[in-house]
Amino acid sequence: MLTLITPKQFNDAIFSMKGISKQMVENHLKLYEGYVKSHNTIREQLNSLSEDDYEKAGATYSKIRELKVELSFALTSIVNHELYFNNLGGKGGEPNGKLRDQIDRDFGSFENFRQDFKATGMAARGWVWLGWNTRDKVLFNYLGDSHNTYLIWNVVPVMTLDVYEHAYYMDYGVRRADYIEAYFQNINWKSIQNNLL
Numbered sequence: 001m002l003t004l005i006t007p008k009q010f011n012d013a014i015f016s017m018k019g020i021s022k023q024m025v026e027n028h029l030k031l032y033e034g035y036v037k038s039h040n041t042i043r044e045q046l047n048s049l050s051e052d053d054y055e056k057a058g059a060t061y062s063k064i065r066e067l068k069v070e071l072s073f074a075l076t077s078i079v080n081h082e083l084y085f086n087n088l089g090g091k092g093g094e095p096n097g098k099l100r101d102q103i104d105r106d107f108g109s110f111e112n113f114r115q116d117f118k119a120t121g122m123a124a125r126g127w128v129w130l131g132w133n134t135r136d137k138v139l140f141n142y143l144g145d146s147h148n149t150y151l152i153w154n155v156v157p158v159m160t161l162d163v164y165e166h167a168y169y170m171d172y173g174v175r176r177a178d179y180i181e182a183y184f185q186n187i188n189w190k191s192i193q194n195n196l197l
């Protein structure tokens with residue numbers, strides 16, 4: 001089956017955020033659209049593999065291997081960016097309700113969670129996910145070095161932060177910590193709370 005993706009539209013509020021410029025968001029969205037395009041190209045090629053391609057499948061080099069490895073990169077990139085942009089455009093502050101209760105239970109306090117999330121963002125090369133582990137029934141801040149590392153089965157991403165340089169360098173240079181603070185100021189907690197349901 002040929003599963004193609006159409007780029008999503010996000011809340012207009014992401015173009016007028018505090019401390020994260022419209023220009024940087026627009027550039028970031030162009031990258032996202034590029035990932036969608038690459039994903040669709042990979043899907044089309046997977047859909048038209050020949051008998052010869054199937055016979056030549058191998059773990060050192062083969063067309064099916066290359067396509068499936070890059071599909072992992074492209075698809076996780078798309079999902080991560082959709083989560084990220086949907087997490088933004090809010091007014092920041094602190095969460096409440098079920099999410100707040102779970103944060104308090106699993107981190108001890110919102111401040112503890114915030115400290116750990118930010119430090120994970122400083123330590124990562126790509127992503128931070130506050131994830132709900134459906135196996136262990138616990139929230140945890142997971143670290144990713146690229147779009148498809150180090151994803152863990154049974155974890156539902158609830159809150160997602162992009163720390164690739166393209167996410168902040170235009171506005172902040174090397175000051176990643178300031179970018180993460182700006183991220184917190186523009187969090188859309190309502191959207192994030194819905195990811196926990």
Ligand SMILES: [Fe+2]
Nearest residue numbers: 162164166167
């Ligand atoms: Fe990104």
